[in-house]
Amino acid sequence: MIKGILKTSLRRLMALRVAAADSGCAILDGFYRPIKLVTTVAVVVSPPYTKADHVKYKYVEKRAEDPSVIVEELRLIREVASITKVDVIHIDITLRGLDLTTLTPDDIDLLNISSRAKDHLRTVLMLISADLKMIKEEIGVPVLALGKESTPVRLAELYTAVYSVAYAIKRSLKIGSTTLLGLPRAISIDIREGTIIARSLKPGEHDMLAKFRLEDPSILRKIMWREYPNPVATGFRVVEMRPIA
Amino acid sequence: MIKGILKTSLRRLMALRVAAADSGCAILDGFYRPIKLVTTVAVVVSPPYTKADHVKYKYVEKRAEDPSVIVEELRLIREVASITKVDVIHIDITLRGLDLTTLTPDDIDLLNISSRAKDHLRTVLMLISADLKMIKEEIGVPVLALGKESTPVRLAELYTAVYSVAYAIKRSLKIGSTTLLGLPRAISIDIREGTIIARSLKPGEHDMLAKFRLEDPSILRKIMWREYPNPVATGFRVVEMRPIA
Amino acid sequence: MIKGILKTSLRRLMALRVAAADSGCAILDGFYRPIKLVTTVAVVVSPPYTKADHVKYKYVEKRAEDPSVIVEELRLIREVASITKVDVIHIDITLRGLDLTTLTPDDIDLLNISSRAKDHLRTVLMLISADLKMIKEEIGVPVLALGKESTPVRLAELYTAVYSVAYAIKRSLKIGSTTLLGLPRAISIDIREGTIIARSLKPGEHDMLAKFRLEDPSILRKIMWREYPNPVATGFRVVEMRPIA
Incomplete structure (x- = not known):
């Protein structure tokens, strides 16, 4: 026993x-304030x-x-x-x-x-x-x-980034216009070969990683995107997603 | 309308x-305390x-x-x-x-x-x-x-670093002695080919950059410099500037 | 005068x-809580x-x-x-x-x-x-x-990491079982050619370094180790040390 x-x-x-x-992650208005x-x-x-x-x-x-x-x-x-x-x-x-x-x-x-x-x-x-x-x-x-x-809570937050980027891609294509997506604090994303990747930028979290493979990677050819610092919230990054005309 | x-x-x-x-940026005394x-x-x-x-x-x-x-x-x-x-x-x-x-x-x-x-x-x-x-x-x-x-306020802070380094170079040459310059929190500088560059070390600000090209890059041949952590203020870097005898 | x-x-x-x-550094229990x-x-x-x-x-x-x-x-x-x-x-x-x-x-x-x-x-x-x-x-x-x-206090903390890793290696070999070592905030270690190295992950401390060469580097062949985020304390890393059976 x-x-x-x-x-x-x-x-x-x-x-x-x-x-x-x-x-985590928020759709932002043109002044980079969270809407939802x-x-x-x-x-x-x-x-x-x-x-x-x-x-x-x-x-x-x-x-x-x-x-x-x-x-x-x-x-x-x-x-x-x-x-x-x-x-x-x-x-x-x-x-x-x-x-x-x-x-x-x-x-x-x-x-x-x-x-x-x-x-x-x-x-x-x-x-x-x-x-x-x-x-x-x-x-x-x-x-x-x-x-x-909690590191597991932070990992969940990291995953909200990859799923929210997928959401933002579809939203931009649907509305035919720009989507501004606010990422959680100190998180940065990348999109490579149909996979969305999110990494933590916080000290001590350099090996934490979230990935999400898009069902239909071809939709990536229809959008342009860039990521940059949120002007009204230091430490937070914004993903700007735009449909290619 | x-x-x-x-x-x-x-x-x-x-x-x-x-x-x-x-x-931003301060001239420090020998104990690394801000003077001005x-x-x-x-x-x-x-x-x-x-x-x-x-x-x-x-x-x-x-x-x-x-x-x-x-x-x-x-x-x-x-x-x-x-x-x-x-x-x-x-x-x-x-x-x-x-x-x-x-x-x-x-x-x-x-x-x-x-x-x-x-x-x-x-x-x-x-x-x-x-x-x-x-x-x-x-x-x-x-x-x-x-x-x-505010990210724009932080960018202004980043630019204070490049102009203050230029100031410190001239000050050291003028007084013929060492200048200790305290940089703003989590900012690091470099000097390359006549251009002073400042980068943010804060998470989420890795792509923010300030540059300043010296009017007369030849003065760089008259000074030695190094950058290191401020011993009495963690997170802040010091630039030590010395005229070459 | x-x-x-x-x-x-x-x-x-x-x-x-x-x-x-x-x-600094603590031996952790199986729930990653500090014991000593x-x-x-x-x-x-x-x-x-x-x-x-x-x-x-x-x-x-x-x-x-x-x-x-x-x-x-x-x-x-x-x-x-x-x-x-x-x-x-x-x-x-x-x-x-x-x-x-x-x-x-x-x-x-x-x-x-x-x-x-x-x-x-x-x-x-x-x-x-x-x-x-x-x-x-x-x-x-x-x-x-x-x-x-204080940067010197932080350097002392960085050195606690290298000596504590040496302690954890010996402890694991002695008890014949896994040791979980909690490192101080935002510190990461590496072990190369008989030398334990600790680096700070905090912004502005990228060039701070602590090293400790083991007296008998051959004991490294008897252990396996890995480092990862502490699940119950974000920003802190854990070193898991295990004797090779």
Whole structure:
């Protein structure tokens, strides 16, 4: 029995498998301000945590501040975690890595955060309480509020870039006009031989990579694109996508 | 008429032209502490926002904390904005991107910032009120307090590096001794074939570049230089300039 | 006499020599959480501040939050500063660069920091008061609380990486099992021809480098290693070290 526990613990040491989700990328107006959020992504990752083992994405097309985005993220996590066994879930709420499946209303009262932050947290937890409960029953692993501290959450963010670029290509061809796509912080993309690639520019993330192969690479011949710094948001890059007349 | 508006809006989408200013680089003492600020720069930039279309600079030689630096910045912006049409102005005051041409004293009272920050803001706004009024009349575009969020402000900062290096070369030759020049955060320079080049080292700014060709490149044969990390300010580089005996 | 002072001042301008210390790297558990701090390093550095002139290290093996770590750092500084003359000492306490050898209890009362931070500061200063006194008598230079603002402190942190990797190699061979080593923020290592090399990934620190040649490079043939992002701490890299069966 004890030997079994040790073996599990060693396997974990070799391969802590994490499911995580994030939402990212925005369609921008002509003044480079976000109009709507484009993509939610959930991933399963294991060491060396530089790409996803499994990915699910959904074009959400919501306002960036819409609190229901977190609900989409949890649902996608449930989907992706049904493909394979995971040891822990990371979500894009930053709360010292606390496990949301065991957090009680009393715990929130005792947190050393502003009452405004507590109210916001209560709203978010109410929105996701049903999904949290299902995760607890179906998957039975901790749901850690690591937010921007989590590498798997960052990988999910990296994948939002590749799917959102695919969305922007189709959008530009459909409307016959320019699309400005705002990428997540410190992410840069490239398009080569029908594959969209996103890389992190943050220190310590140089080997993290997201890829997406277009179903029909020939549509790339119909567009021109370039990437450059967002003039009103340093650290963020913009992809400008234009149909060739 | 409506067609005309649409065309303007499309042109803007293609080329939002921004005027911006910043002050940067300091002469350091032997303990690498700033003695005086060197250069104020104003730029006009358009997509892809990686270099300036037009530049004006002035050697200000003021104490770094001198609040009148912002006045120099606005005056240089007025100069550079007289060369070409601009759509918006960004300045190095960080206040959620608010438009300073429409900000009233009542607005300041309502801001959710400390009373000390409000007092400082009132002082600054008083200093620049005459220039703001002239900008409103002459140029008639918003003056956004984006500060460090603005890529054009960062480009102006990048240009302060190339002009300040030119200043440091001349200073070292004049005084016959070493000059220590402190560059702005995460900026590195190079000197090649008579041209001073500054690059940003910040994530997401890898393609931003400032260049300045010396009028008399032969003076480079009279100096030695090296660049290294400032020992008392991580993230900042120092240029050490020495006349060749 | 005045000429002598000028000469000293010029020499300093050319070569401000700094002693500094830091502690870093942690053995991690299977969930990538720190179990114990590995190494304390003290360095003496001079321009261009990209590597150490002299280094002393000690495997401390303490809990990361153990306040007595600062005592080890001061003792190692005294050791390394006995090798060569230094002009100033930087330590890993962030307090606006104040000189701790002249800081009085009254000064602390007047500091604009929280009462909790003041209490912590008083505890730390009490722990190091004997060593501070000895530094004052033996070395007679300022001890500046620059913390993360100091490049020499960052260089000491870079050296903790190379010595801690050597420690992790020996640990893995000894226990016959995997060791997970957490590196300090934005540091990456390489092992080539018996030498462990650590580089900073932070903007503006690209030329900073720490090296350590293993006494017996043949032990490298007995291990496998890889480095990747820490899943629960973005910006931090993990070295996974495994004995070859």
